[in-house]
Amino acid sequence: MEVTPLRATCLSQLLTGVTLASEWSLFFHLHQRFFQNPARLPDYPNDFAAWTNDILGEYTVAERLANLNLIRSIDLGAVRREISVILAERLMKDGTERHTPPEYGFVFCQPRLAAFASGRLAHTPREFVEMLSGIDSDSIGYHLFFAPRVTTGPVINDFSIWFRQWGYESLARQLDAFDPYLNSLEDTRACLVEFIRKAIREEKGD
């Protein structure tokens, strides 16, 4: 992870930072908390919400930032606008704002990404679900958070594309509707495994 020159010690500076930060910086701050502890859904799912709550005590703004509908906003430019509107509305409503000392400031970072191939290749839905049960939780995060934002077109997630190719249309729709931003990565794994196993059973008429 690389530190950028952008910092904020108050809401107006956070707005400036969000306006100027790269899309990958926004992506990083919107997702890193899911990877830090895969078994626990953080109180606030992204860094912007956590910082405004914990450091600035801006509880309403924090709740609005936590409520960003990221599963429906693959375009990071649109997410940037949504965050900016939340911050701007608060600043327009009440021009006063709290400042925090620099050591508690928000430092914009951006990832230096490295993609590791696990070498695990699923040839059938049954193989897929077995691998999904055991694979590292970071991989699940990759396919649900990262992949949809680097592929073009109306893609929701890698998993639904693959199952759609196999003719599991109903399962693919269920996977598209699943919101990983409301679950820890381990909870997400458990839900997906359950969906897929059920679909396989029904396909076989068990």
Place this chain on the structure above:
Amino acid sequence: MMEKYRGIVPDAALDELHALSRILRNRSLLHVNSTRTGGGVAEILASLVPWTESLGVRTRWEVITGSPGFFEVTKSMHNALQGADIEISHSELQAYLQNLHENAKRMDMNADVVVIHDPQPAYLIDYCPVNPKSLVWRCHIDLSHPNAHVWRFLRQAVSRYAMVVFHVPQFAQTGLPVPQVLIAPSIDPLADKNRHLDEDEITAVTDRFGIDRGRPILVQISRFDRFKDPLGVIKAYKQVRQNFDCQLVLAGGSATDDPEGPRVRSEVEQAVAGDPDIFVLSSPSDLEVNALQRAATVILQKSVREGFGLTVTEAMWKGKPVIGGAVGGITSQIVHGVTGFLVHSPDGAAFRLRYLLSHPRAAGQMGEKGREHVRHNYLITRHVRDYLLLMLNILEGRSGRPILLPRRNGTVILGEKPHESFSGT
């Protein structure tokens, strides 16, 4: 090496190391720091060097030497960079530079990537015949409030490195003309300090020191350093002692680059004032530290400045709730209210201690969550991976583009995963 860690660290971490080792095999890596024993940096390097070596990266570790006077100056620099109001004279700085010049003459600095750790050897960049593009400055200290005068001096050297590495974003410096990246430190779960111990082994150690395992034990493991606030810990303990029949263990080692330790220890002994339930232990072995941490009811790291605080990581790995000062790298480790508590004062520490001693079940749950937090973020395998990715970045001169590791089997359907090259997930 890898097989010893299987089942302890996530499997994916080992797969990633395997992939990186295929690319970096036979490349060379040199670490330079100021002490081979004592303190977090030496401890990390003692694990890191054999690890990268085992992956086929030719790795060396050089240590600068110097007179006691040299280390007095570097300790002053260290303190000043962490915010202390200290003047360092021009002649002291000249003596510091001269000492590094002498070190550079005797050291073989040739390697594909050279990592210089902390301020003490930072000015080696002036004297070593190595391409600056292969040099990385790795800062392990809390640079959030540096003394402006001393930082101005150090900055001239740091600005010429290819890259600078910090523990947490708050230490990064505005205006540095080089990329600043983040890599969190780590602990080695198989080292004597962290490996599993049987109850008998733990009791043998507490018995040796006369510590009663039948009563709550509060432990702070730290060098005797004012930034670790041992006097604040004693103050908190004395408040808690009014309600709980507990004991306090303050155990600290020493380092060859820290001449201030004996003075601080003497202040601690004065504050203890003969309390038989406070144990001030000098230079316990790694195994003894392990046993003391495992015997603890609550572990403290009440620092007022802290680069990272590996003792926090160690404590969480042992499933203990941790009370830490809300400074530096401690804030990135303790999830407040989940794995422990962040505090700002001795009163804050006393309040949280009283809570944890009154709620053993909650304390146990915090400890379990802390252990999982460490497993995913702060074990040595993640650290080795980050160093190898750092090497890859330096060698290939990459600038933010994703690094794609070779695939084994053509199209990958499951299993690609992102990692920030320079930090834990």
